[in-house]
Amino acid sequence: MSPFPLLRLLSHEDFRPGPQLAEVLGVSRASVSLALKGAAEMGVEVQAVKSRGYKLAHPLDWVDETVVARHLAENARFFDLHCFDEIDSTNLALMAKAHTGAPSGLCYAAERQTAGRGRRGRAWHGAPGDTLMFSLLWRFNLGVADLSGLSLAVGLAVIRALQKHGVNGAMLKWPNDIVAPGGKLGGILIELSGDALGPSAVVIGIGLNVGLRDNARKALDQAAEALHTLGYRADRNTLLAAILTELASLLPAFERHGFAPLRDEWEACHAMQNQTVRLLMPSGDVLQGIARGVSNHGALRFETPGGEQQFHSGEVSLRSVV
Structure with a gap:
């Protein structure tokens, strides 16, 4: 059972008893337990209190x-x-x-x-x-x-x-x-x-x-x-x-x-504009230079001691020099 039907029944304000959740979902208590385990594995924290049931530790912001x-x-x-x-x-x-x-x-x-x-x-x-x-x-x-x-x-x-x-x-x-x-x-x-x-x-x-x-x-x-x-x-x-x-x-x-x-x-929004950076090439080679911005086609303008080169999206990764 997916955890989501269960999570949509829970709130962060009120506890809901396990038997009630199982009845509403039309599943067994064991299925509810498995769904709770699945929620925890996804990173959703559910609080459990004996005799009171379950509620979300934090509200979930659902996209609607x-x-x-x-x-x-x-x-x-x-x-x-x-x-x-x-x-x-x-x-x-x-x-x-x-x-x-x-x-x-x-x-x-x-x-x-x-x-x-x-x-x-x-x-x-x-x-x-x-x-x-x-x-x-x-x-x-x-x-x-x-x-x-x-x-x-x-x-x-x-x-x-x-x-x-x-x-x-x-x-x-x-x-x-x-x-x-x-x-x-x-x-x-x-x-x-x-x-x-x-x-x-x-x-x-x-x-x-x-x-x-x-x-x-x-x-x-x-x-x-x-x-x-x-x-x-x-x-x-x-x-x-x-x-x-x-x-x-x-x-x-x-x-x-x-x-x-x-x-x-x-x-103007580029975090590494005019900064010294390293380019990590798909081959594993590393180039060091200055990120001078981009071309009219979106290629990175990369200044090296040998002159400016341009690199296109998908060819390199950009990292700051530390």
Whole structure:
């Protein structure tokens, strides 16, 4: 039994007895116990008190299609949002839909991904209620080669949305990370399909740490930060609607004009602009130089003693020199 039906019955205010939960769910007490164990493994803390039952240690902030649509207002017409308790990967699911002709604007959000992926195949982890994870299908009348810089443009949409909700400490790290002084806030994964001359279908995956509990932080293999520590106080429905609203205007503009008009704004948000950095190449080689910004097509401008070179998204990783 999935833990989610049980979690949706629990609140952080009142205890509910185990027999009552089993009756409402139509399962055995043993199934309730297994669901509680599954919730703990996902990082959700449930308090248990003998003779009283169970309640959530902290409230869960559920993503809700109706609430997001209300926040989107007139922009809701651009999107078809579906929320899942659990899915293998929102990106994978939307890529499959893209291949069957699904329209632009289809959006999947999930509380938990069992096979969520970040850039270069890294796993993406998120505890229910703490992480905003969603993917958006968008179709362009452009060839795949003309979409260079799209992941950087999407990063700007995220930053714009955060700034409008009082988060001023979030910045971008080339090519597709959202960061803060304390560590990584989230990331963007772009997957493309289509013809060389167009049209093309793009699945835009975005993951953000809204909250980050100690047990989740310890499970990560890199420094991480959460929006709550940067002053974000609204719920995830508000955040999802804010990002989609920015994308509703940015993506059509990108189709018309490309990344070049966004270049200066992106560089102003780049956490490593004009800093000495290391580039970790897929071959394992390490280059040291200065991150001088990006080209009109989103390539990293990297200054070395031998002159400036340009690197495209997917070829390198960027790390500060310590």
